[in-house]
Amino acid sequence: MAYVIAEPCVATCDTACVPVCPVDCIHGPLAADEISRIPEGERKTRLAGLQLYIDPESCICCGACENECPVGAIFDEDELPAEWQRYREINARFFDDRAKERAPEET
Template sequence: MTFVVTEACIRCKYTDCVSVCPVDCFHEGPNFLVIDPAGCIDCGVCVPECPASAIYEEADLPVDQQAFVAINARLAQQWPVINAAKEPLSDAEQWADVKGKLQYLEEECPQTQA
Protein backbone atom coordinates (compact mmCIF):
# COMPACT_ATOMS: atom_id res chain seq x y z
CA MET A 1 0.00 0.00 0.00
CA THR A 2 0.97 3.61 -0.47
CA PHE A 3 -0.54 7.01 0.05
CA VAL A 4 -2.05 8.88 -2.89
CA VAL A 5 -2.58 12.57 -3.59
CA THR A 6 -6.04 13.10 -5.07
CA GLU A 7 -7.93 15.68 -7.07
CA ALA A 8 -8.41 18.01 -4.07
CA CYS A 9 -4.75 19.08 -4.44
CA ILE A 10 -5.16 20.36 -8.00
CA ARG A 11 -4.83 24.16 -8.21
CA CYS A 12 -4.08 24.36 -4.47
CA LYS A 13 -0.70 22.66 -4.03
CA TYR A 14 -0.39 23.15 -0.29
CA THR A 15 2.99 21.77 0.75
CA ASP A 16 2.47 21.24 4.47
CA CYS A 17 2.67 17.50 3.74
CA VAL A 18 6.10 17.83 2.16
CA SER A 19 7.75 19.25 5.26
CA VAL A 20 6.80 16.23 7.40
CA CYS A 21 7.67 13.47 4.90
CA PRO A 22 10.65 11.52 6.25
CA VAL A 23 11.64 10.05 2.87
CA ASP A 24 11.16 12.85 0.34
CA CYS A 25 8.61 10.96 -1.75
CA PHE A 26 6.64 14.02 -2.91
CA HIS A 27 7.09 15.35 -6.43
CA GLU A 28 6.00 18.78 -7.62
CA GLY A 29 4.23 19.75 -10.79
CA PRO A 30 2.89 23.12 -11.88
CA ASN A 31 -0.35 22.92 -9.87
CA PHE A 32 -0.36 19.55 -8.10
CA LEU A 33 1.79 17.29 -5.93
CA VAL A 34 2.14 13.51 -6.22
CA ILE A 35 3.57 10.78 -4.03
CA ASP A 36 6.06 8.33 -5.50
CA PRO A 37 4.64 4.91 -4.58
CA ALA A 38 8.12 3.38 -4.78
CA GLY A 39 9.46 5.80 -2.18
CA CYS A 40 6.49 6.04 0.18
CA ILE A 41 7.06 4.13 3.42
CA ASP A 42 3.35 4.17 4.33
CA CYS A 43 3.86 6.18 7.51
CA GLY A 44 0.83 8.43 6.96
CA VAL A 45 2.29 11.52 8.64
CA CYS A 46 1.34 13.59 5.58
CA VAL A 47 -2.39 12.90 5.80
CA PRO A 48 -3.31 15.16 8.73
CA GLU A 49 -1.03 17.92 7.44
CA CYS A 50 -2.97 18.46 4.20
CA PRO A 51 -5.34 21.44 4.52
CA ALA A 52 -7.29 20.23 1.47
CA SER A 53 -7.70 16.64 2.76
CA ALA A 54 -6.25 15.46 -0.54
CA ILE A 55 -4.13 12.51 0.68
CA TYR A 56 -5.53 9.03 1.21
CA GLU A 57 -4.15 5.61 1.94
CA GLU A 58 -4.58 3.66 -1.29
CA ALA A 59 -6.93 1.15 0.35
CA ASP A 60 -9.21 4.00 1.49
CA LEU A 61 -9.40 5.92 -1.80
CA PRO A 62 -12.91 6.99 -2.76
CA VAL A 63 -14.08 5.21 -5.91
CA ASP A 64 -14.08 8.44 -7.93
CA GLN A 65 -10.40 9.00 -7.05
CA GLN A 66 -9.02 5.59 -8.07
CA ALA A 67 -7.40 7.00 -11.23
CA PHE A 68 -5.01 8.97 -9.03
CA VAL A 69 -3.08 5.82 -8.13
CA ALA A 70 -1.79 5.66 -11.71
CA ILE A 71 -1.52 9.45 -12.02
CA ASN A 72 0.72 9.65 -8.91
CA ALA A 73 2.91 6.77 -10.12
CA ARG A 74 3.31 8.21 -13.61
CA LEU A 75 3.93 11.83 -12.68
CA ALA A 76 6.35 10.93 -9.88
CA GLN A 77 8.61 9.61 -12.64
CA GLN A 78 8.43 12.91 -14.53
CA TRP A 79 8.38 15.63 -11.88
CA PRO A 80 11.18 16.75 -9.55
CA VAL A 81 11.26 15.90 -5.85
CA ILE A 82 10.06 18.59 -3.47
CA ASN A 83 11.39 18.31 0.07
CA ALA A 84 10.64 21.71 1.60
CA ALA A 85 7.39 23.57 2.09
CA LYS A 86 6.54 26.47 -0.22
CA GLU A 87 3.69 28.93 -0.37
CA PRO A 88 0.51 27.41 -1.84
CA LEU A 89 -0.75 28.70 -5.16
CA SER A 90 -2.07 32.25 -4.87
CA ASP A 91 -5.71 31.25 -5.35
CA ALA A 92 -5.52 27.96 -3.41
CA GLU A 93 -8.24 28.90 -0.94
CA GLN A 94 -10.69 29.53 -3.79
CA TRP A 95 -10.00 26.05 -5.23
CA ALA A 96 -9.72 24.02 -2.01
CA ASP A 97 -13.36 22.85 -1.94
CA VAL A 98 -14.00 22.69 -5.69
CA LYS A 99 -14.88 19.24 -7.04
CA GLY A 100 -14.18 17.91 -10.53
CA LYS A 101 -10.75 19.51 -10.99
CA LEU A 102 -9.00 16.79 -13.00
CA GLN A 103 -9.43 18.85 -16.17
CA TYR A 104 -7.18 21.53 -14.61
CA LEU A 105 -4.24 19.22 -13.89
CA GLU A 106 -1.15 20.63 -15.58
CA GLU A 107 1.31 17.84 -16.29
CA GLU A 108 4.05 19.70 -18.12
CA CYS A 109 6.68 21.09 -15.76
CA PRO A 110 8.44 24.22 -17.02
CA GLN A 111 11.79 22.70 -15.93
CA THR A 112 11.24 19.69 -18.23
CA GLN A 113 9.90 21.44 -21.33
CA ALA A 114 12.17 21.30 -24.36
Protein backbone atom coordinates (compact mmCIF):
# COMPACT_ATOMS: atom_id res chain seq x y z
CA MET A 1 0.00 0.00 0.00
CA ALA A 2 1.17 3.53 -0.76
CA TYR A 3 -0.04 7.06 -1.09
CA VAL A 4 -0.86 8.47 -4.51
CA ILE A 5 -0.75 12.01 -5.87
CA ALA A 6 -3.77 12.69 -8.06
CA GLU A 7 -5.19 15.29 -10.42
CA PRO A 8 -5.35 18.33 -8.11
CA CYS A 9 -1.54 18.42 -8.22
CA VAL A 10 -1.42 18.78 -12.01
CA ALA A 11 -0.11 22.23 -12.94
CA THR A 12 0.13 23.08 -9.24
CA CYS A 13 3.09 21.03 -8.06
CA ASP A 14 2.98 22.51 -4.58
CA THR A 15 6.07 21.15 -2.86
CA ALA A 16 4.86 21.38 0.75
CA CYS A 17 4.68 17.58 0.85
CA VAL A 18 8.28 17.02 -0.20
CA PRO A 19 10.19 18.03 2.94
CA VAL A 20 7.86 16.15 5.31
CA CYS A 21 8.41 12.80 3.61
CA PRO A 22 10.74 10.80 5.86
CA VAL A 23 11.87 8.53 3.02
CA ASP A 24 12.21 11.12 0.23
CA CYS A 25 9.80 9.31 -2.10
CA ILE A 26 8.06 12.36 -3.60
CA HIS A 27 9.55 13.59 -6.84
CA GLY A 28 8.58 15.22 -10.09
CA PRO A 29 9.98 16.04 -13.48
CA LEU A 30 11.45 19.20 -11.94
CA ALA A 31 13.34 19.43 -8.67
CA ALA A 32 11.36 20.82 -5.73
CA ASP A 33 13.64 23.85 -5.41
CA GLU A 34 13.19 24.60 -9.11
CA ILE A 35 9.41 24.43 -8.75
CA SER A 36 9.45 26.68 -5.70
CA ARG A 37 11.25 29.39 -7.68
CA ILE A 38 8.41 29.63 -10.21
CA PRO A 39 6.18 32.57 -9.26
CA GLU A 40 2.73 31.48 -8.09
CA GLY A 41 1.03 33.39 -10.90
CA GLU A 42 3.05 31.56 -13.55
CA ARG A 43 2.67 28.01 -12.26
CA LYS A 44 -0.48 27.00 -14.14
CA THR A 45 1.18 27.92 -17.42
CA ARG A 46 4.74 26.81 -16.76
CA LEU A 47 3.75 23.60 -15.00
CA ALA A 48 0.91 22.65 -17.35
CA GLY A 49 0.62 18.89 -17.45
CA LEU A 50 3.21 18.38 -14.71
CA GLN A 51 2.71 17.02 -11.22
CA LEU A 52 4.58 15.44 -8.34
CA TYR A 53 4.58 11.68 -7.82
CA ILE A 54 4.98 9.26 -4.92
CA ASP A 55 7.18 6.23 -5.45
CA PRO A 56 4.97 3.29 -4.44
CA GLU A 57 8.02 1.12 -3.81
CA SER A 58 9.53 3.57 -1.32
CA CYS A 59 6.43 4.98 0.37
CA ILE A 60 6.06 3.80 3.97
CA CYS A 61 2.44 4.97 4.21
CA CYS A 62 3.06 7.34 7.10
CA GLY A 63 0.56 9.90 5.77
CA ALA A 64 2.72 12.93 6.55
CA CYS A 65 2.43 14.19 2.98
CA GLU A 66 -1.36 13.96 2.87
CA ASN A 67 -1.75 16.48 5.68
CA GLU A 68 0.67 18.93 4.07
CA CYS A 69 -0.89 19.04 0.61
CA PRO A 70 -2.73 22.36 0.28
CA VAL A 71 -4.71 21.21 -2.77
CA GLY A 72 -5.91 17.85 -1.43
CA ALA A 73 -4.13 15.83 -4.09
CA ILE A 74 -2.66 13.07 -1.92
CA PHE A 75 -4.62 9.96 -1.02
CA ASP A 76 -4.01 6.60 0.55
CA GLU A 77 -4.35 4.33 -2.47
CA ASP A 78 -7.27 2.55 -0.83
CA GLU A 79 -9.10 5.89 -0.54
CA LEU A 80 -8.31 7.20 -4.01
CA PRO A 81 -11.53 8.56 -5.56
CA ALA A 82 -12.89 6.47 -8.42
CA GLU A 83 -12.35 9.23 -10.97
CA TRP A 84 -8.64 9.36 -10.12
CA GLN A 85 -7.84 5.64 -9.98
CA ARG A 86 -5.60 6.01 -13.02
CA TYR A 87 -3.19 8.09 -10.92
CA ARG A 88 -2.07 4.96 -9.08
CA GLU A 89 -0.56 3.75 -12.36
CA ILE A 90 0.60 7.23 -13.36
CA ASN A 91 2.61 7.55 -10.14
CA ALA A 92 4.16 4.09 -10.51
CA ARG A 93 4.95 4.60 -14.20
CA PHE A 94 6.84 7.84 -13.47
CA PHE A 95 9.30 5.92 -11.31
CA ASP A 96 9.48 2.95 -13.68
CA ASP A 97 10.36 5.32 -16.51
CA ARG A 98 13.00 7.06 -14.39
CA ALA A 99 14.58 3.73 -13.53
CA LYS A 100 14.74 2.78 -17.20
CA GLU A 101 16.36 6.11 -18.07
CA ARG A 102 19.00 5.63 -15.40
CA ALA A 103 19.75 1.99 -16.19
CA PRO A 104 22.87 1.42 -18.24
CA GLU A 105 22.15 0.39 -21.77
CA GLU A 106 22.46 -3.31 -22.42
CA THR A 107 24.83 -4.29 -25.17
